[in-house]
Amino acid sequence: MEDRYSKFKKLNWLLTESFEAERTYYNAGEDVQQVELKRFFNYESVNRNRFSYEISEQLVQAEIEPAKEWAHKGNLDRDWREERKALIKTKPLKLLKKCRKKDEENLEIYTEILENKVLPKEVLKILKKQKETIESAVEKCLKYESGEEALNPSNRPKVRKLKAM
Numbered sequence: 001m002e003d004r005y006s007k008f009k010k011l012n013w014l015l016t017e018s019f020e021a022e023r024t025y026y027n028a029g030e031d032v033q034q035v036e037l038k039r040f041f042n043y044e045s046v047n048r049n050r051f052s053y054e055i056s057e058q059l060v061q062a063e064i065e066p067a068k069e070w071a072h073k074g075n076l077d078r079d080w081r082e083e084r085k086a087l088i089k090t091k092p093l094k095l096l097k098k099c100r101k102k103d104e105e106n107l108e109i110y111t112e113i114l115e116n117k118v119l120p121k122e123v124l125k126i127l128k129k130q131k132e133t134i135e136s137a138v139e140k141c142l143k144y145e146s147g148e149e150a151l152n153p154s155n156r157p158k159v160r161k162l163k164a165m
């Protein structure tokens with residue numbers, strides 16, 4: 001019985017970190033003004049939520065209680081200083097770096113769990129798929145940071161000119 005808990009301990013830790021990544025992306029999506037980045041952050045926030053759900057589902061199937069530290073998410077976790085910073089001025093590159101850093105930390109946990117191979121194959125398969133998705137998000141962050149993909153695309157909506165009748 002104790003062996004099962006030790007196997008899934010890191011998975012529970014990953015669950016907590018995954019919810020923290022979701023919170024980071026969610027808050028970044030709330031703070032940023034550029035539409036393209038807002039979409040990216042919100043999309044990745046939803047992905048991290050899905051990952052957390054899949055991980056907690058695997059824990060429940062193994063009859064292990066998922067960690068509950070993640071109960072408060074989004075703006076509920078902010079203190080007044082973070083709210084003030086968000087209202088004053090947001091810097092998209094800082095938000096990108098913060099999200100990327102969190103993802104890179106989580107990738108280390110994924111790598112460690114996948115290399116140990118102590119979890120069931122179905123769980124490892126899910127984690128491998130999640131890891132690949134996070135790696136592509138890190139690449140996308142790097143493209144935004146380097147300027148390879150524009151933060152403010154020049155594709156502005158065209159204004160129609162109405163003709164008088």
